[in-house]
Amino acid sequence: MSVNIKVLKALYGDCIILTYGLEQDKYILIDGGIGKQCYRSLKVFIDSLKENNSNLSLLILTHIDSDHIDGILKLFSEENFDFSKINKMWFNYGDFLDKELEAIRYKEKNDILLHDETTKISWRQGTSLEKILKHAGFQYEKVVKVYDEFDIDDAHITLLSPSLEILREFNEHWMIEEERETKISTVSDYEIPIEELNNLEFHENISLANKSSLAFIFEYQQIKALFLGDASATEIEKSLSELGYSETNPLVVDICKISHHASKHNTSNSLIRMLKCKNYIISTNLTASGRPSKECLSRIICNSKEPVDFYCNYEIDFNKIFTKQESEKYGMKFITIDENGINLEDLHR
Template sequence: MLQKTHKISFHYYDTGGGDAIHIRFLGEDSNWHNILIDGGYAREYKNAFAQLIKEILAADEIVDYWIISHIDRDHIGSVLGFLQDKTIKDKSKAVKGFIFNSTSEPIQIPREKISVRDGITLREYIKKSYFQTETSINTETNPIEVFGLKMTILSPTPEKQKKAEDLWTEEERTMKIGRKASQSDHAKTIAELKDLPFHQDKDEVNGSSIATLVEFGDITALLLADSHPSDIEDSLSALRYSSTNPIPLSFMQLSHHGSKANTSIELLEMVKTENFVVTGNGIHNQHPDKEALVRLLEYGKKNEIKIKIHYSCDTKELRDLFKIDAKIETCYEFETTYKEIGPENELFLFEEITDNI
């Protein structure tokens, strides 16, 4: 059911550890508008965006933009489900435009390179359609404005966008298989994790992520996809924010589902908010890393603000993250929610997903 009680809402869908976000807002033209971001794996399309898009169309609305942050399967996969959905006849009327970084190179991809192939499929579909589509997005792109909602691009840099494009032309790119359970840090204590040195993510595809600062009225949010924290720090610095002048936010979505390599101390010191969203489910790739959450608890708090961590999934793995640490929530004064409504103003709506549509 499409909400019509709040001028803006951010809906996070549980797609098994991927990103699937629906931003809904009442625009300056007094009409409702919808922006989708990513969508999770292809198999999750029927459990998340398929029903949503049909509801949007039934209400005589459209998806103004569908942002594909980067080509990893847990972000782009659901778009392929949309392209293959025969129940939506006129897709160009359903989605007005895509915001997506692609390459024009005509390349051949081995069968195992699913995420790149998905990117090619989307690129070719866009070329054959009549979308108002942006296909070259980086930090030099002007802010994207949609009827009162403003999206400032914080990542990727032009250099990292180019590197990601070059990956499309490599013949011998290996398939990502993710991390094994043995690589998880969930069984470690806070004492073991809190003083570990930070090492930034080096993955070039993650570095190509489209990350945005979303502004609408008094609402501000950081949606970071799988971006590198140093790029976000540089972009916030260019907007004149710093550790002594942190940007006030309604919420911040941790990058890369809460990976320890994507949330730095420096970045946390540049933001001021009580609300943090984590899209990892504690199972897929073992995200979120407990080390990242400990860093958040250590450096994310400002003054008397009580930190709230909002998980878009609800699993035993997430609920047991701090089980080994006695009286953890008392020591750090933080709260957690799992697929529930967050703050009282319902800024976050973590929606339950049905198995059948």
């Protein structure tokens, strides 16, 4: 069991715990999710670190949407939270971001630096978290971006998103994408046949906050996992192409966390064809906006070279989404992740 993934029940958000190492004593936390159940589980995990005298090797906040940041903000707001238990943190937000982006621009172009008079509409949760971190004197990584590579306790991480251009645009024009309702509604595409959905033209319609999301390849020993946050399919395709991957030379990964909770706007046919992957994680309950989208799942199913297994952090009746004939034809499986998580060694080929 060299790598284990736990996907906490975070409603329509993300909260993922990566455990790895020969002694299973290295931990990476990806986002903090939203909702009381997620927060309770997150607290149990953090308390277990204290009890075992362990540290969090890395905390990754992929972006500032509330369904990713809320649990971390609550955790850090606790009066006696011990920031020394976190070795590293990635958080592309705050006053420093503007300064760092300007410094990079100056280094790249050797231009005269001009003050940007653009009014920034900051999101209160991101700003609140930044204030807490400043008050605690906690230093986090400055401007984590595409193609950066990090070695984290014997694991290797390669960033696929965001680009500097996206970060600059996001820094100048803060945008928020909120979703409050969590019940399934009539906007779902569950009645449309799988082939029809796969043949629809892909339309990427996502916020700047989501475009700014961190996405990365995680490698430990022979295990590879792809975590896409809420990132843009177009940006991920560009990054993979730059790294030498293509439809004829796909990136081979043991598992992939689907972008933006299986939204139809974040997963393209061409992106799936650039991957050789049999296992995909769906991190969401059924939402008012129709996630997980059947269009997104159809693109994955129809553009994969073999039957796909979907790992879900909520028990969802996919018989109401796919017909019996579709399931028999494509052979996809839907597996509810239990409290033990997913052991990637069991999936590795």
